[in-house]
Amino acid sequence: MLARWFRKVISVVPSMLLLGVLLLAWEGAVRFFQMPSYILPAPSRIAYVLISERALLWRDTLVTLEEVGLGILLALVVGISLAFLIFHSPVLERVLYPLIVASQTIPVFAIAPLLIVWFGYGLLSKVIMATLIVFFPIVVNTVDGLRSVDEDVVNLLRILKASRWQILWKVRIPGALPFIFSGIKIAVAVSAIGAVIGEWVGSQAGLGFLMIHANAQLRVDLIFAAIVYLSAMAIGLFAFASFVEWLALPWRRAAR
Amino acid sequence: MKIAVRNIVKSFPHNGANLRVLDGVTLYAREGEFVTILGPSGCGKSTLFNIIAGLLSPDAGEIWIDGNPVPDGRGHVAYMQQKDLLLPWRTVLENAILGLEVQGIPREEARVRARDLLARVGLQGFERAYPSQLSGGMRQRVALVRTVLTGKEILLLDEPFGALDAMTRMVLQQYILRMWEEFRRTVLFVTHDIEEAVLLSDRIYVLSSRPAHVKEEVAVDLPRPRQVTDPSFVALKGRILALIQDEIKEAFAHAREMV
Numbered sequence: 148m149l150a151r152w153f154r155k156v157i158s159v160v161p162s163m164l165l166l167g168v169l170l171l172a173w174e175g176a177v178r179f180f181q182m183p184s185y186i187l188p189a190p191s192r193i194a195y196v197l198i199s200e201r202a203l204l205w206r207d208t209l210v211t212l213e214e215v216g217l218g219i220l221l222a223l224v225v226g227i228s229l230a231f232l233i234f235h236s237p238v239l240e241r242v243l244y245p246l247i248v249a250s251q252t253i254p255v256f257a258i259a260p261l262l263i264v265w266f267g268y269g270l271l272s273k274v275i276m277a278t279l280i281v282f283f284p285i286v287v288n289t290v291d292g293l294r295s296v297d298e299d300v301v302n303l304l305r306i307l308k309a310s311r312w313q314i315l316w317k318v319r320i321p322g323a324l325p326f327i328f329s330g331i332k333i334a335v336a337v338s339a340i341g342a343v344i345g346e347w348v349g350s351q352a353g354l355g356f357l358m359i360h361a362n363a364q365l366r367v368d369l370i371f372a373a374i375v376y377l378s379a380m381a382i383g384l385f386a387f388a389s390f391v392e393w394l395a396l397p398w399r400r401a402a403r
Numbered sequence: 404m405k406i407a408v409r410n411i412v413k414s415f416p417h418n419g420a421n422l423r424v425l426d427g428v429t430l431y432a433r434e435g436e437f438v439t440i441l442g443p444s445g446c447g448k449s450t451l452f453n454i455i456a457g458l459l460s461p462d463a464g465e466i467w468i469d470g471n472p473v474p475d476g477r478g479h480v481a482y483m484q485q486k487d488l489l490l491p492w493r494t495v496l497e498n499a500i501l502g503l504e505v506q507g508i509p510r511e512e513a514r515v516r517a518r519d520l521l522a523r524v525g526l527q528g529f530e531r532a533y534p535s536q537l538s539g540g541m542r543q544r545v546a547l548v549r550t551v552l553t554g555k556e557i558l559l560l561d562e563p564f565g566a567l568d569a570m571t572r573m574v575l576q577q578y579i580l581r582m583w584e585e586f587r588r589t590v591l592f593v594t595h596d597i598e599e600a601v602l603l604s605d606r607i608y609v610l611s612s613r614p615a616h617v618k619e620e621v622a623v624d625l626p627r628p629r630q631v632t633d634p635s636f637v638a639l640k641g642r643i644l645a646l647i648q649d650e651i652k653e654a655f656a657h658a659r660e661m662v
Contacts, residue, residue, distance in 0.1 A: 309505040396490045401533040
């Protein structure tokens, strides 16, 4: 276990080194060309803001996190329900699938102002925005997961007179779980996009709101700091989703 | 008579025509009898089993169980295939009790019964392993335990050892014989391996090539345990081989006519 952790740590060393080199080059370039901070702040300046403005950044991160978290939960409920409907009824599949795919071709930017008009400047419009971005990979992966089960296994249970409910519960859902987790991990990685766009278009708090305001005041260092917090939040959510997956699928980590 | 299959006919649409697969198959098995259905591959053995199991309906013919006609064998039979069909997210023990669980047997009771049977096929100590950690032979032993544990009186075994190497297969044959001798379930066994058929069965039905009907019924009157090198064993094997070769020749002749 410890050895595996150690190997994992070792494996990220090269990318950390590259990142370090890039940051050093950035720092050097800014100092050498005497770049003003309102055009491009040096990494050291951004690092300073990360800490000096932590109260502000943290408060807005929590706002965005709440929007994203609720958005993902809503997307899970809506996405998995839709997936079950599509799986169980060919008619509903023909009705729903094209609409679900079409919904993804509409740029979120285009509907963001509408959602603000309909659902206000507060939490709800951002949650819906995040949900719209996130539910698609969950629906598609869940449908694929429900279909991934070997029909011979289903037949095995049918011969024993298992009910549809038993087949769903004992075979289809456990078989779909790895796919659902893949969908969640994709969803989590992009989830911040919807919320932040919503905040740009109209809001009173959140990292997107902070960015817009910092931009107006030429506080580019603060914009970068907000981006760092936003990435850290997304990485944290991804790690959390991976951890839940690790807990839920013990058979996947069994040695082969 | 435990199970009787009478005049089963089944065709499938194929390239716009109707391809007849089963052409009036009639066979039976007595209570506790080990009956093998032997035939060239692609002759419709699995189709026949799917009909008995209730996954397909026949175009004509009847299935009788315990002297009564039934729509199909569902609820009376347990099915085992070449694929082990174990659920990868369940441990060996949880896989073994799947059939009992579906029938509403309390899990604790099911586990006790499964542990006992798993030990008897040499899987003691593997109860908590996942299928991905087992060899093909071990996985198929788990599938065998799951099949026997369902408690069904008729076991349909469709080339259960078809995917295993020769040595593993020999071990599994011994396990299946032991299980059968202990529980005396009625077994319908499909194979295209003549030696396997003679080693295990009380009676063998040799099927014709497609469309399949019973070409000959062969009683295996050899004392158990049987020795594959025994002269009478070898003689019987030779007799069945001759029957099958006739069938293959006919199939070839038929194919040539079609060209």
